[in-house]
Amino acid sequence: MSVTQQQVLEKLAGVTSPRGVALTNANVLSPITVSDGKVFFSINVDAAEARAWESVRAQAESAVRAIPGVTAAMIALTAERKPGTAAPPQPHRHGGIAPASTHRPPQGAPSPMSRQAEIPGIAAVIAVASGKGGVGKSTTALNLALGLRDLGLRVGLLDADIYGPSVPRLTGIREKPALNDDKKMIPISRFGLSIMSIGFLVEEDTAMIWRGPMVMSAITQMLRDVAWGTLDVLVVDMPPGTGDAQLTLAQNVPLKGAVIISTPQDLSLIDARRGLAMFRKVNVPVLGIVENMSYFQCPHCGTRSDIFGHGGARHEAERLGVPFLGEIPLHMAIRTTSDSGNPVVDSEPDGPHAAIYRAIGTKVRDQLRGVIAAA
Numbered sequence: 001m002s003v004t005q006q007q008v009l010e011k012l013a014g015v016t017s018p019r020g021v022a023l024t025n026a027n028v029l030s031p032i033t034v035s036d037g038k039v040f041f042s043i044n045v046d047a048a049e050a051r052a053w054e055s056v057r058a059q060a061e062s063a064v065r066a067i068p069g070v071t072a073a074m075i076a077l078t079a080e081r082k083p084g085t086a087a088p089p090q091p092h093r094h095g096g097i098a099p100a101s102t103h104r105p106p107q108g109a110p111s112p113m114s115r116q117a118e119i120p121g122i123a124a125v126i127a128v129a130s131g132k133g134g135v136g137k138s139t140t141a142l143n144l145a146l147g148l149r150d151l152g153l154r155v156g157l158l159d160a161d162i163y164g165p166s167v168p169r170l171t172g173i174r175e176k177p178a179l180n181d182d183k184k185m186i187p188i189s190r191f192g193l194s195i196m197s198i199g200f201l202v203e204e205d206t207a208m209i210w211r212g213p214m215v216m217s218a219i220t221q222m223l224r225d226v227a228w229g230t231l232d233v234l235v236v237d238m239p240p241g242t243g244d245a246q247l248t249l250a251q252n253v254p255l256k257g258a259v260i261i262s263t264p265q266d267l268s269l270i271d272a273r274r275g276l277a278m279f280r281k282v283n284v285p286v287l288g289i290v291e292n293m294s295y296f297q298c299p300h301c302g303t304r305s306d307i308f309g310h311g312g313a314r315h316e317a318e319r320l321g322v323p324f325l326g327e328i329p330l331h332m333a334i335r336t337t338s339d340s341g342n343p344v345v346d347s348e349p350d351g352p353h354a355a356i357y358r359a360i361g362t363k364v365r366d367q368l369r370g371v372i373a374a375a
């Protein structure tokens with residue numbers, strides 16, 4: 001049975017907007033795309049009203065999903081309208097637009113960042129990325145999130161590394177998220193963070209073979225169909241690498257900035273440069289580079305050995321004109337605490353490693369201060 005735009009509009013007419021009129025009369029709907037049972041559109045409202053509209057978005061999504069023949073519905077709430085302006089006009093029947101997730105900005109919008117809908121309630125989404133796997137990206141993402149928590153911020157962590165979600169291991173979380181009344185997943189609360197990972201939903205040993213579009217749709221669901229509540233910062237642990245999946249993600253997530261993790265070896269610095277280029281391409285500000293496993297620190301005597309030379313990432317950051325955020329030693333305590341689900345910033349809060357992550361968090365927070373304050 002093929003679904004029509006008319007059916008969608010009829011369903012939406014039954015949803016009441018915060019303005020007291022039917023959603024279809026509230027002058028907020030983008031054109032509606034219906035293709036193969038998949039329905040996409042956006043609800044465009046003023047930033048100041050966004051919170052009041054979130055439950056309407058969810059109701060609209062459930063209403064559309066209830067139409068027989070609808071296999072997927074993605075409805076984005078975009079809060080980029082200037083007060084008093086109208087939503088774009090509806091096209092003629094069968095007229096299509098890009099899916100809501102690629103909602104186009106108004107003419108003359110300053111950067112592609114405004115193309116993605118902000119997530120109501122979250123002041124800043126930041127990515128933690130690396131040019132390749134195994135450099136300690138996830139360990140750094142979690143400890144950075146905890147460092148930001150220690151600065152008094154409300155922080156969430158989204159494990160978007162869906163090829164190898166390590167957040168369940170790093171946090172020791174085994175339970176599955178529950179659903180709230182709006183059918184949104186409630187993130188798991190641990191260490192004072194709101195945490196979500198695809199690893200909470202699928203068995204650890206499930207082979208995960210994802211193709212580009214599936215990656216994006218899984219991550220979009222985790223970003224937008226999770227009841228994050230009010231957050232100052234949502235740290236996104238990105239999939240490693242700089243391929244198409246990562247580029248699409250960087251393009252489609254409303255990122256306020258990116259932190260790049262590198263190890264000191266030359267090769268990894270080359271990979272880090274690729275990461276930098278990727279974020280620049282999509283106009284996401286690079287908040288800086290972190291050098292992980294920067295030097296070896298003996299767990300017994302504390303002696304420092306610069307196994308891979310020293311200062312590579314700092315020089316590289318200077319040369320490329322991005323902030324250098326800090327050096328994290330290769331230390332047994334970081335590995336054992338991470339791998340046992342007790343991240344070092346939480347389990348050894350007065351130790352030297354926690355201080356390093358907090359210092360990195362401070363540099364990140366300082367760059368986001370305006371965004372967080374504005375929210």
Ligand code: ADP
Pocket residue numbers: 130132133134135136137138139140166240292293328329330331332334335336338339
């Ligand atoms: P990635 O996310 O880049 O694949 P992980 O964060 O999973 O990397 O880290 C890979 C391994 O390295 C893990 O066993 C982790 O505990 C360890 N590790 C990460 N950073 C450090 C560090 N600074 N010192 C010691 N071990 C580390």
